[in-house]
Amino acid sequence: MCEPFIATSIVRNGVFFRILRDDPSPGDDKNTFSCRRIGMLGEFRPIVEGRMISRGIDRFGTGQPGASRGHRSHKGIDVIASPMQKIFSPIDGDVVREAFPYKDDPKMRGILIRGTGEYAAWEVKLFYVVGLFNGMVQAGGLVGHAQSLLSKYPGITNHVHMEVFRNHIQVDPRGPFRRCF
Ligand SMILES: [Zn+2]
Numbered sequence: 560m561c562e563p564f565i566a567t568s569i570v571r572n573g574v575f576f577r578i579l580r581d582d583p584s585p586g587d588d589k590n591t592f593s594c595r596r597i598g599m600l601g602e603f604r605p606i607v608e609g610r611m612i613s614r615g616i617d618r619f620g621t622g623q624p625g626a627s628r629g630h631r632s633h634k635g636i637d638v639i640a641s642p643m644q645k646i647f648s649p650i651d652g653d654v655v656r657e658a659f660p661y662k663d664d665p666k667m668r669g670i671l672i673r674g675t676g677e678y679a680a681w682e683v684k685l686f687y688v689v690g691l692f693n694g695m696v697q698a699g700g701l702v703g704h705a706q707s708l709l710s711k712y713p714g715i716t717n718h719v720h721m722e723v724f725r726n727h728i729q730v731d732p733r734g735p736f737r738r739c740f
Contacts, residue, residue: 601677603649604698605739606685606719612639613740614718622718624731635684636732637718642707646688646719648696649736650678656693660686660720667711669720670702681735682727686720 605611614622614637622637640646650672658669668689674681678698690703708715723732733740 601650601681603735603739604647605736606638606646606649606721607640607644608647611736611739613637614639614716617714617716619712619715622716622720624733634729635686635720635722636736637716637720639716640687640705640719641717642705644705645701646685646690646703646705648672648698648700648702649683649721649739650674650681651676651696651698652678652681652683653695654691654693654702658684658686664711667706672696672702680725682724684722684724686722687717688719 620626620628620633622633624634624636626633652672652674655671655673658671659665660667660669667687669684669686670688670690670692672683672685674683675695685702687706687708688703689706690701696702705717705719708717721732721736723730723735725735
C-alpha cells in the first residue's frame with residue numbers, strides 16, 4: 560500500500576492547502592488530486608499543549624496587554640505554564656538568541672524567535688523559558704521549558720510572558736494567537 564504523499568502546496572484566499580495524491584497506484588494515469596485544508600497561512604500555534612490560558616489576576620496584577628506595571632504598561636501577554644512544562648514555538652522560525660527579561664538577573668531566561676517562510680514578518684519573544692539559543696524551529700516544535708517565577712515573585716501564577724512583533728512593531732499578541740486561547 561502506498562501512503563498518500565504531499566505533492567505540492569497552494570494558497571487560496573489566505574488558506575494553506577497541501578495537495579495530496581490520493582491513489583498513486585500504478586496504471587492510474589488520471590492523476591487525481593484532492594485538496595486538504597491544513598490551516599490558515601501563517602497561523603500561530605499554541606506555546607503549550609492544548610489551549611493556552613491567560614494568567615488571571617494575582618497579587619502582582621494581571622497578565623493582559625495594557626495592564627499597569629507602574630510607569631510602563633504590559634505589552635505582552637502571560638500564558639499560564641508550570642515550571643518545567645514543555646514550551647513550543649508558535650511559528651516556523653530561527654531562534655536568534657536568548658533573551659533576558661531582567662538585566663540584573665541572568666537566571667531568568669527567554670528565547671527570541673524570528674519567523675521564516677509564511678511567518679517571515681513575525682518575531683516572538685518568550686520569557687521565563689530555558690531552552691534553545693539558536694537553530695531552526697517549526698511551529699509546534701519544542702523550544703524549551705518554563706521556569707518558576709516563585710523565587711522572584713512569591714505567590715505569582717507561574718506563566719510564560721510573550722511579546723509579538725510584526726515588521727518590527729510590537730503588536731497585541733491576542734491577534735495572532737486568537738485561535739490558541
Ligand atoms: Zn507578562
